[in-house]
Structure formats: C-alpha cells, structure tokens
Amino acid sequence: MTSPKSQLFEKFADLARVLGHAHRLELLEHASQGERSVERLAQLAGLSVANASQHLRHLHSGGFVQSRRDGNRVLYRLGDGPILELLSALRCYAERSRAEVREIVADHFAQLDRLEPVSREELLGRLQDSSVILLDVRPKDEFALGHLPGALNMPLNELERRLSELPKDQEIIAYCRGPYCILSFEAVATLRANGYKIRRLEDGFPEWKAAGLPVEAAA
Amino acid sequence: MTSPKSQLFEKFADLARVLGHAHRLELLEHASQGERSVERLAQLAGLSVANASQHLRHLHSGGFVQSRRDGNRVLYRLGDGPILELLSALRCYAERSRAEVREIVADHFAQLDRLEPVSREELLGRLQDSSVILLDVRPKDEFALGHLPGALNMPLNELERRLSELPKDQEIIAYCRGPYCILSFEAVATLRANGYKIRRLEDGFPEWKAAGLPVEAAA
DNA sequence: TAACTATTCAAGCAATTAGTTGAATAGTTG
DNA sequence: CAACTATTCAACTAATTGCTTGAATAGTTA
Numbered sequence: 001m002t003s004p005k006s007q008l009f010e011k012f013a014d015l016a017r018v019l020g021h022a023h024r025l026e027l028l029e030h031a032s033q034g035e036r037s038v039e040r041l042a043q044l045a046g047l048s049v050a051n052a053s054q055h056l057r058h059l060h061s062g063g064f065v066q067s068r069r070d071g072n073r074v075l076y077r078l079g080d081g082p083i084l085e086l087l088s089a090l091r092c093y094a095e096r097s098r099a100e101v102r103e104i105v106a107d108h109f110a111q112l113d114r115l116e117p118v119s120r121e122e123l124l125g126r127l128q129d130s131s132v133i134l135l136d137v138r139p140k141d142e143f144a145l146g147h148l149p150g151a152l153n154m155p156l157n158e159l160e161r162r163l164s165e166l167p168k169d170q171e172i173i174a175y176c177r178g179p180y181c182i183l184s185f186e187a188v189a190t191l192r193a194n195g196y197k198i199r200r201l202e203d204g205f206p207e208w209k210a211a212g213l214p215v216e217a218a219a
Numbered sequence: 220m221t222s223p224k225s226q227l228f229e230k231f232a233d234l235a236r237v238l239g240h241a242h243r244l245e246l247l248e249h250a251s252q253g254e255r256s257v258e259r260l261a262q263l264a265g266l267s268v269a270n271a272s273q274h275l276r277h278l279h280s281g282g283f284v285q286s287r288r289d290g291n292r293v294l295y296r297l298g299d300g301p302i303l304e305l306l307s308a309l310r311c312y313a314e315r316s317r318a319e320v321r322e323i324v325a326d327h328f329a330q331l332d333r334l335e336p337v338s339r340e341e342l343l344g345r346l347q348d349s350s351v352i353l354l355d356v357r358p359k360d361e362f363a364l365g366h367l368p369g370a371l372n373m374p375l376n377e378l379e380r381r382l383s384e385l386p387k388d389q390e391i392i393a394y395c396r397g398p399y400c401i402l403s404f405e406a407v408a409t410l411r412a413n414g415y416k417i418r419r420l421e422d423g424f425p426e427w428k429a430a431g432l433p434v435e436a437a438a
Numbered sequence: 439t440a441a442c443t444a445t446t447c448a449a450g451c452a453a454t455t456a457g458t459t460g461a462a463t464a465g466t467t468g
Numbered sequence: 469c470a471a472c473t474a475t476t477c478a479a480c481t482a483a484t485t486g487c488t489t490g491a492a493t494a495g496t497t498a
Contacts, residue, residue, distance in 0.1 A: 005401060008313075008324070011317065011319060012313055013241045015309060016236070019231075020235040025232055038446090049446095051486080051488080082312050089307075089308035090231055093301050104223055180227055258475085268475075288465085290465065290466070290474090291475080
C-alpha cells in the first residue's frame with residue numbers, strides 16, 4: 001500500500017507541516033541569526049519557554065534547526081541544507097499569488113518600492129570601492145553573533161541619538177534579519193527623514209551568510 | 220499584538236500547512252498534469268470523492284489549484300504562480316538534508332545515478348537535430364491533455380507489447396509526471412533490458428510546461 | 439551535597455483536522 | 469418535470485495538535 005512515492009509524499013508533507021505554524025517560522029527566523037538559547041528564543045518570539053521548547057523540537061525533527069548543549073543551556077541554530085531557499089520559495093509564492101499577502105506587504109512595508117532595495121551582488125561591488133557605509137540595525141547581541149564585514153552596529157532604538165555618527169554625504173546601506181524584518185525599513189524611514197542617503201539590502205544577514213559570503217563575528 | 224510580520228508568518232504558515240498532507244501533495248501532482256475532474260483525481264489518489272473534494276478545497280484556498288465548472292463536473296488544474304518552484308524547493312531540501320528521504324530514493328529509485336537523467340536544456344538541443352525519440356509513458360488521457368512536442372505516447376502497460384515500434388539505433392528519452400514519478404524509471408528499466416538506448420528526462424511534463432516551453436495538446 | 443538554572447518531559451484540556459456518511463445543490467438528459 | 473450524475477456541504481467521530489502546568493533531568497555553583 002505504501003508505495004515509495006507515497007512514502008516520499010509523507011516525508012515532504014511532514015516537513016511542510018513543521019513549517020505550518022507562525023510561531024515556528026518566527027523561531028526559525030530568530031535561530032537563523034545565530035545560536036540562541038531556548039529562553040532567548042522564547043522571549044524574542046513572545047512564547048513561554050516550554051512552548052518554545054516544544055516548537056523547537058518540532059523544527060529539530062525536521063532538521064530546520066540544530067542544537068548543542070553549552071553548560072546548562074541548549075543553543076539552537078539554523079540547520080543544514082537549503083532551508084532559506086525553501087523559505088524564500090514559500091515567501092515568493094505567497095507574495096506573487098496571494099492577494100492578502102500583497103496587501104499586508106503594501107500596507108505595512110509600503111515604502112518597499114520607493115526604497116529601491118540593494119541586491120547582494122550590488123552591495124558586494126559597492127563594498128570594494130568602500131563607497132558606502134554598511135549599517136546593521138539589529139540588536140547588539142545578534143550583531144555579536146555575526147555580521148557583514150565592516151558593518152557598523154546601531155540598533156534601531158539607539159539610532160536617533162547616535163545620528164551624528166553617520167555622514168550625510170555618503171550612501172548608507174542598512175540591513176537586518178531578513179526580507180520582512182521591519183528593522184531596516186524603520187531605519188531607512190528615520191534616516192531619510194533626517195536627510196541621509198540610505199537604502200536597504202533586499203534581504204538580511206542569514207541570507208548573506210548562507211550565500212557563502214564573508215561574515216565577521218564579534219572581536 | 221498582530222504585527223505585520225506576525226500576520227505574514229500566519230499567511231506563510233497557512234500555505235505551508237496546506238502542503239502538509241501527503242494526499243494533498245499527490246492530488247496536486249495529478250492536477251498539475253492538466254485539468255481533471257474530482258472523481259478522476261480521487262481515483263488517481265485512491266481517495267473517496269468527498270475526501271478528495273475536501274482536500275481540493277484546501278488546495279484551492281491556498282491557490283495551489285484552480286477550478287472551473289464544465290457541465291456537471293468541476294475540473295481542477297494547477298494554480299498560478301511559482302508553485303512547482305516551491306514544491307521543488309521542498310523536495311530539494313528533503314533530499315539533501317533528510318537521510319530517510321535519501322534512503323527511500325536510494326532504495327526505490329536506485330538506478331537514478333546510472334540512468335544519467337537528461338536536463339530540459341539538453342533535451343531542447345537534442346530535439347532540434349531530431350536525433351532522439353521522445354517517449355511519453357503517461358496514460359493516454361494525460362497525454363491528451365498536453366505533452367511535449369513530437370512526443371510518442373506509449374503508456375507503461377502497453378510498452379512491452381509495442382516494443383517493435385521503437386528503433387534500437389536511436390537514443391530514446393522518456394518522461395512522465397515529474398521527478399519522483401516511477402513511470403519513466405520503469406520504462407527505462409524495461410527498455411534497457413531489451414537493448415534500447417534510453418535515458419529519462421530529469422523532471423516531467425508539468426515542469427516543462429511551467430518553464431514556458433512549447434507544449435502540444437491532443438489533435 | 440544542596441540549591442540553583444535551563445531545558446525537556448508528561449499529563450491534561452481545548453481546538454483543529456481528517457475521514458465517513460448521508461443530504462443538498464448544480465447541472466444534464468430523457 | 470423526473471431521473472440522473474457530479475460535486476459540495478453538514479454533521480459527526482476519531483485522531484492530532486497546541487498550549488499550560490507541574491514534575492523530571494542535566495548541568496552549574498556554593
């Protein structure tokens with residue numbers, strides 16, 4: 001009865017089902033920034049620790065995260081394989097074919113078009129002539145776990161009070177956790193309002209790292 | 220409480236959950252061959268009509284299939300957007316990262332390596348010098364709904380008795396429903412056993428069509 | 439070893455989902 | 469219109485999933 005094809009469909013369905021919960025997608029996004037304890041992930045996703053632990057075990061069973069023990073805590077990180085590609089295909093389908101999704105994006109990330117995001121390829125070129133300032137607007141601890149080479153870390157909540165550290169005559173490129181992370185959108189809005197030349201990277205740190213591009217960790 | 224990002228995660232999760240059932244993945248594969256009635260899809264997937272109808276409504280709610288009424292039946296077909304790309308990303312992740320999946324593939328599609336599948340690009344080139352026979356081993360009715368230009372239809376169950384129609388001195392390329400459809404694997408096995416030069420296309424009809432390549436329908 | 443922290447496990451309840459059955463609906467045909 | 473076909477809907481049961489709570493486990497520290 002269970003033909004090999006049905007068995008494969010079962011396996012594929014199991015994996016899809018693991019991705020079929022908003023909390024797990026959010027935990028996955030946070031884990032893909034770098035290694036994180038269960039408690040921290042729970043906090044970031046607004047879940048109880050036990051609940052986060054359960055969802056993380058689900059993700060683990062599908063190979064989407066890996067874990068290791070460090071002292072009395074367990075650290076989760078993104079798993080192996082083309083996970084970000086799979087998530088990107090999901091986003092891509094949703095954005096192109098589902099009107100509700102396009103609506104949410106249009107309502108809340110309305111500047112999308114006007115911001116003219118920068119692709120990874122373009123950024124790579126620009127970094128070599130060092131004609132840009134690269135700005136990482138994620139929280140300090142995520143920055144410490146890894147960031148783009150030469151990036152300046154200025155978490156969103158510190159941005160306004162540290163404006164003077166940024167030059168107005170050079171282009172700034174901001175990035176954060178990924179394509180739908182609002183941090184870099186808000187950074188762009190704030191800085192543009194203050195007369196800076198700023199654009200955002202079209203995706204975030206995990207995608208950069210997964211593309212095999214160079215990454216720096218905290219000193 | 221429902222930030223735009225959470226809303227998006229909810230939508231993405233909804234879509235993933237629709238793909239999170241083996242029966243739906245199977246129905247989707249069949250619907251992507253061409254328009255099919257509920258009854259036929261139910262039969263192909265081995266489900267009751269009511270059950271198939273329910274799963275199809277799920278797929279419909281996620282936009283993975285579209286439907287239209289034709290007389291007293293309702294025909295379902297593949298929906299718009301990069302659906303096959305999403306499914307391919309899922310397969311790709313599963314195959315690269317999940318050992319159980321690799322095992323099933325290795326056990327049941329063991330010839331995979333030895334068969335040296337032909338890519339779409341290679342096939343396109345070969346078709347122009349007409350140096351190959353193109354063989355569609357899907358059932359007659361699926362062939363009638365659409366097939367690769369110039370393909371010869373020989374359903375698997377007719378293959379052995381119609382061997383004489385095929386030349387032994389020309390290379391044959393077989394294709395079927397998609398990358399894990401066993402039809403073309405079995406065709407290759409049968410024909411090789413009989414001394415034919417045959418290889419298989421690496422994916423199937425739906426992927427060919429989705430790539431925007433030319434397709435023929437029944438006369 | 440005792441007290442402590444971080445995580446997982448187990449039990450239980452509520453909510454959701456899968457499947458069956460039979461009735462309702464839309465359309466066709468005599 | 470009546471009889472018929474194909475599909476969907478509604479009601480129901482069984483199974484699964486999500487979440488909470490409290491206990492168990494692994495590791496640290498006094």
